[in-house]
Amino acid sequence: MSLSISLTVNGDRCDVDLDDPRVTLLDLLRERMALPGTKKGCDRGQCGACTVLVNGRRINSCLTLAVTLNGAEVTTIEGLAAGEDLHPVQTAFIEHDGFQCGYCTPGQIMSAVGLIAEGQAGDDAERIREGMSGNLCRCSAYHGITEAVQDAARRMASADERKSA
Amino acid sequence: MPKDSGIGAASKRREDVRFLTGKGKYTDDINLAGQAYVHFLRSDVAHAKIVSVDTSAAAAMPGVVRIFTGDDFSGVGGLPCGWQVTDRNGQPMQEPPHPVLAQGKVRHVGDPIAAVVAESAAQARTAAEAIEVTLDELPPQIDMAAALKDGAPKVHDELTSNLCYDWVFGSDDAAIDAAFSGAAHVTTLDLVNQRLAPNAMEPRVAVGDYNDAAGDSTLYTTSQNPHVIRLLMGAFVLGIPEHKLRVVAPDVGGGFGSKIFHYAEEAFCTFAAKELKRPVKWTASRSEAFMTDAQGRDHVTKIELALDADGKFLGVRTHTMANMGAYLSTFAPSVPTYLHGTLMAGNYTTPAIQVNVKAVFTNTVAVDAYRGAGRPEATYQLERVIDKAAREMGMDPVEIRRKNFITSFPYATPVAVEYDTGNYVATMDKLLEMIDREGFEARRAEAASRGKLRGLGINCYIEACGIAPSALVGQLGARAGLYESATVRVNATGGLVVMTGSHSHGQGHETSFAQVVADMIGIDENMVEIVHGDTANTPMGMGTYGSRSLAVGGSAMVRATEKIIAKAKKIAAHLLEAADTDIELKDGQFTVAGTDRSVAWGDVTLAAYVPHNYPITEIEPGLEETAFYDPNNFTYPAGAYACEVEVDPDTGKVEIKGFAAADDFGNIVNPMIVDGQVHGGIAQGIGQALLEDCRYDETGQILTGSYMDYAMPRADDLPFYQVDHSCQTPCTHNPLGVKGCGEAGAIGSPPAVVNAVVDALQRGGMSHVTHIDMPLTPSRVWAAMQG
Numbered sequence: 011m012s013l014s015i016s017l018t019v020n021g022d023r024c025d026v027d028l029d030d031p032r033v034t035l036l037d038l039l040r041e042r043m044a045l046p047g048t049k050k051g052c053d054r055g056q057c058g059a060c061t062v063l064v065n066g067r068r069i070n071s072c073l074t075l076a077v078t079l080n081g082a083e084v085t086t087i088e089g090l091a092a093g094e095d096l097h098p099v100q101t102a103f104i105e106h107d108g109f110q111c112g113y114c115t116p117g118q119i120m121s122a123v124g125l126i127a128e129g130q131a132g133d134d135a136e137r138i139r140e141g142m143s144g145n146l147c148r149c150s151a152y153h154g155i156t157e158a159v160q161d162a163a164r165r166m167a168s169a170d171e172r173k174s175a
Numbered sequence: 176m177p178k179d180s181g182i183g184a185a186s187k188r189r190e191d192v193r194f195l196t197g198k199g200k201y202t203d204d205i206n207l208a209g210q211a212y213v214h215f216l217r218s219d220v221a222h223a224k225i226v227s228v229d230t231s232a233a234a235a236m237p238g239v240v241r242i243f244t245g246d247d248f249s250g251v252g253g254l255p256c257g258w259q260v261t262d263r264n265g266q267p268m269q270e271p272p273h274p275v276l277a278q279g280k281v282r283h284v285g286d287p288i289a290a291v292v293a294e295s296a297a298q299a300r301t302a303a304e305a306i307e308v309t310l311d312e313l314p315p316q317i318d319m320a321a322a323l324k325d326g327a328p329k330v331h332d333e334l335t336s337n338l339c340y341d342w343v344f345g346s347d348d349a350a351i352d353a354a355f356s357g358a359a360h361v362t363t364l365d366l367v368n369q370r371l372a373p374n375a376m377e378p379r380v381a382v383g384d385y386n387d388a389a390g391d392s393t394l395y396t397t398s399q400n401p402h403v404i405r406l407l408m409g410a411f412v413l414g415i416p417e418h419k420l421r422v423v424a425p426d427v428g429g430g431f432g433s434k435i436f437h438y439a440e441e442a443f444c445t446f447a448a449k450e451l452k453r454p455v456k457w458t459a460s461r462s463e464a465f466m467t468d469a470q471g472r473d474h475v476t477k478i479e480l481a482l483d484a485d486g487k488f489l490g491v492r493t494h495t496m497a498n499m500g501a502y503l504s505t506f507a508p509s510v511p512t513y514l515h516g517t518l519m520a521g522n523y524t525t526p527a528i529q530v531n532v533k534a535v536f537t538n539t540v541a542v543d544a545y546r547g548a549g550r551p552e553a554t555y556q557l558e559r560v561i562d563k564a565a566r567e568m569g570m571d572p573v574e575i576r577r578k579n580f581i582t583s584f585p586y587a588t589p590v591a592v593e594y595d596t597g598n599y600v601a602t603m604d605k606l607l608e609m610i611d612r613e614g615f616e617a618r619r620a621e622a623a624s625r626g627k628l629r630g631l632g633i634n635c636y637i638e639a640c641g642i643a644p645s646a647l648v649g650q651l652g653a654r655a656g657l658y659e660s661a662t663v664r665v666n667a668t669g670g671l672v673v674m675t676g677s678h679s680h681g682q683g684h685e686t687s688f689a690q691v692v693a694d695m696i697g698i699d700e701n702m703v704e705i706v707h708g709d710t711a712n713t714p715m716g717m718g719t720y721g722s723r724s725l726a727v728g729g730s731a732m733v734r735a736t737e738k739i740i741a742k743a744k745k746i747a748a749h750l751l752e753a754a755d756t757d758i759e760l761k762d763g764q765f766t767v768a769g770t771d772r773s774v775a776w777g778d779v780t781l782a783a784y785v786p787h788n789y790p791i792t793e794i795e796p797g798l799e800e801t802a803f804y805d806p807n808n809f810t811y812p813a814g815a816y817a818c819e820v821e822v823d824p825d826t827g828k829v830e831i832k833g834f835a836a837a838d839d840f841g842n843i844v845n846p847m848i849v850d851g852q853v854h855g856g857i858a859q860g861i862g863q864a865l866l867e868d869c870r871y872d873e874t875g876q877i878l879t880g881s882y883m884d885y886a887m888p889r890a891d892d893l894p895f896y897q898v899d900h901s902c903q904t905p906c907t908h909n910p911l912g913v914k915g916c917g918e919a920g921a922i923g924s925p926p927a928v929v930n931a932v933v934d935a936l937q938r939g940g941m942s943h944v945t946h947i948d949m950p951l952t953p954s955r956v957w958a959a960m961q962g
Contacts, residue, residue: 047197
């Protein structure tokens with residue numbers, strides 16, 4: 011069996027032939043597209059390490075079948091920075107020491123980017139914690155992650171204001 | 176004034192950009208040309224005799240390369256245990272074999288019966304389902320007390336019983352009996368320190384490779400200590416000499432103890448790669464992690480505290496059953512003994528202490544070190560019984576502790592260790608400054624007006640870290656040395672590479688270690704590169720655990736750098752035509768003392784490698800030194816923790832309203848990294864106190880085998896913490912004066928949470944609630960409130 015899909019990953023248009031309909035987006039990225047930055051922590055949608063953006067929304071790539079993504083726009087951790095310029099969320103994670111071993115970090119960052127785009131949490135620590143609760147961090151850098159998301163949300167909001175002014 | 180570089184600076188981590196952009200290289204990101212994949216067929220019952228394993232149908236499935244069973248490993252050693260405990264009668268512990276693949280019996284759910292190697296992971300999984308296994312089920316031993324009963328079915332038929340050892344430590348019977356018979360008050364507490372699953376976010380992975388031309392094996396693995404794996408696997412399991420075996424632990428996604436140990440899958444992949452002459456890869460699923468990663472804690476304890484009428488501690492006596500699981504994991508026997516019994520003095524002058532531990536085999540996953548390892552169990556029982564005693568005697572929980580603090584150092588405890596330095600009064604004072612204890616009553620009253628019960632828990636902790644002096648641990652049964660190593664290689668143009676035997680898997684060594692070396696020489700941190708994790712290019716070291724990296728590995732690095740500086744001074748003296756004793760090194764400049772004559776660091780390093788004008792008859796060219804450092808004592812971080820909670824009386828739900836930690840880690844190299852380590856430890860401690868519980872049913876099935884059932888702390892379960900490490904009594908016996916900070920949070924925080932919840936219920940009028948076993952789930956708290 012061969013199933014063909016066409017999708018955009020980190021801005022690049024990709025045509026993919028799948029030999030198996032069970033391939034998840036996570037396995038597609040890691041094993042067939044040489045994008046191992048997205049991590050597999052549980053493969054069951056329970057830990058969030060595999061979070062990526064699909065059409066701007068954060069999803070668990072381990073629970074998403076690749077065949078369902080024809081025409082989709084996917085952003086992974088590898089596609090977030092603009093060349094050498096880190097995304098404001100990445101910068102804030104450094105500033106606030108939002109990680110230690112780094113394994114859950116790609117998922118945390120993508121989840122934070124998605125959360126900020128959703129516009130529900132603002133810089134409210136409690137709502138950020140709730141909004142980030144799908145992403146486990148066993149090093150438990152949650153203190154720093156929460157501060158980083160608050161900071162990035164503020165910076166991105168003020169940058170938007172400057173743009174619209 | 177905070178520094179902006181070197182020792183004491185909150186330098187941002189140089190690892191960060193790699194991890195933030197998805198460029199970290201973890202073991203599962205390694206794929207070798209021609210690699211095959213292994214899937215382990217694991218036992219789905221806890222205890223059974225293996226009647227037959229028929230692989231014929233599976234072997235014919237698409238893509239199958241070969242199927243291995245226990246018989247294929249009959250000529251191979253078992254997984255070794257690295258620590259032998261001697262029991263109360265002077266006999267060695269009972270030590271059963273631990274085959275790579277099960278032979279004859281399966282002893283826990285997850286025990287590997289067969290291994291299918293195939294062209295793809297999916298083909299290996301599919302073929303494993305076609306293996307016909309016939310098992311003759313035996314009664315599983317899950318409960319420790321039942322497993323110890325006379326005539327209980329044995330986990331290991333070749334042993335005399337399920338008792339691994341019965342160990343007694345500390346004061347003799349006469350001293351402990353005298354302490355209790357002379358006591359004005361005795362407080363007794365029965366408690367459970369529940370089993371935890373370590374759950375590093377990166378599941379374990381092993382990739383074995385074999386170079387047929389050279390006859391060399393390489394193992395890429397998720398390990399905290401690649402040299403230890405090389406030694407154990409090479410010497411004891413597969414019989415590969417170390418010069419023919421390379422072990423690489425690249426970026427590792429968290430360990431927390433669980434990646435110290437040598438696991439069957441590592442030996443299998445290395446063995447199979449050689450057999451099949453192609454790389455073999457295994458990646459654990461999360462389910463396998465719950466079934467095979469060594470778990471933590473699982474102690475059942477009775478502790479008694481004898482006090483005089485003024486609240487002075489006279490004696491502590493404990494009886495603990497410690498679960499070993501089905502097999503002895505690498506360091507399992509040491510955890511309930513020398514990492515637990517030795518800490519039962521806590522921060523106090525208790526003159527008589529006796530600890531008894533019975534270690535028990537059960538049909539469950541092996542138990543070994545998990546963040547804190549023995550020390551959280553010691554701290555929890557001691558700090559809980561002190562709180563209970565204070566309440567029974569009508570004393571303030573802070574004052575009863577102050578009354579018993581050790582204040583004079585060095586202090587030799589009745590449980591074999593000597594604290595070199597500390598200041599428990601200072602950390603308690605600092606904690607009280609942080610938490611506004613005077614304002615608590617107003618906060619409690621406000622909470623009560625909202626129908627909530629508010630409580631405050633305070634406790635101390637001490638730990639033994641920087642593990643440890645090899646001679647001492649050898650006497651105590653360790654089958655390994657516990658030094659650490661570093662090679663400092665200076666390049667001609669002045670940059671340095673430090674090759675360390677310790678391993679970073681989240682601790683930020685690449686940053687903090689560079690800070691130390693750069694500070695010693697007076698050069699920019701970016702001129703120092705830290706290399707770790709590969710036995711091919713690092714000196715033999717024992718790895719990272721027990722909060723030892725900076726105290727032991729950092730000390731080795733300091734010693735090697737001192738040798739570099741001494742040699743560089745001789746070269747500088749030659750260049751400056753002065754005596755080397757007159758040369759001073761500051762800010763990367765070698766200066767003749769009292770003059771303005773100097774040469775730069777880079778001039779000297781260049782001269783070392785381009786020795787045209789060089790004292791060649793006196794010293795060799797080049798600038799590279801190695802040091803091994805073996806400490807002469809443990810280090811003893813200590814501190815005081817406080818937790819403030821609100822309990823919902825209708826549901827039993829506990830909410831943490833504040834958490835403060837005042838730690839004494841001695842000198843600090845990078846305060847930002849220390850904060851992160853403490854935050855992480857506290858979160859794991861709060862996780863134990865409120866959420867986590869690794870449970871088996873009576874048949875030995877793991878009830879908590881996924882994140883839907885095993886409650887991991889998530890962002891919305893945890894508060895912001897106040898942490899302070901300004902109280903510093905530098906370690907007296909290592910060159911950096913550091914003590915280690917990785918485990919403190921996990922040790923100090925569980926009793927703070929439980930003390931706070933019991934306090935809330937007591938203040939709420941429920942005087943019958945003197946203890947609740949962890950985790951303090953709403954149902955347990957609610958049930959306790961009902962009496």
